[in-house]
Amino acid sequence: MAYKLCSEISVELTDSCHAQACGPDGLSAEHLLYARPSLVVHLKLLFNLLFLQGFVPGGFDAGVIVPLIKDKSGNLNDIHYLRPISLLLSQFFNVLENVVFTARFHA
Numbered sequence: 001m002a003y004k005l006c007s008e009i010s011v012e013l014t015d016s017c018h019a020q021a022c023g024p025d026g027l028s029a030e031h032l033l034y035a036r037p038s039l040v041v042h043l044k045l046l047f048n049l050l051f052l053q054g055f056v057p058g059g060f061d062a063g064v065i066v067p068l069i070k071d072k073s074g075n076l077n078d079i080h081y082l083r084p085i086s087l088l089l090s091q092f093f094n095v096l097e098n099v100v101f102t103a104r105f106h107a
Contacts, residue, residue: 010040012098027091047096060093
């Protein structure tokens, strides 16, 4: 999976520009979109190092779990009427996740 092409990362940056909210790092997907093409080369190097070392830094995969109501007519205090949604905080991890998913399931 190592040695991803810059064009694949560029496509992922373009496709991930739907979320406008910033994470705790202060970066939104829009920041990453407008930082192309120079950011793509650096992300390629970073992602290749992560793949080769088999290591992801601690803050990359941080997220917030938000409970959403399944059924408004049920008891809202009962945990069975809620479902968890995980929101990843790092835009870089979102791009990395999409690159891995595309390589794994669409190759």
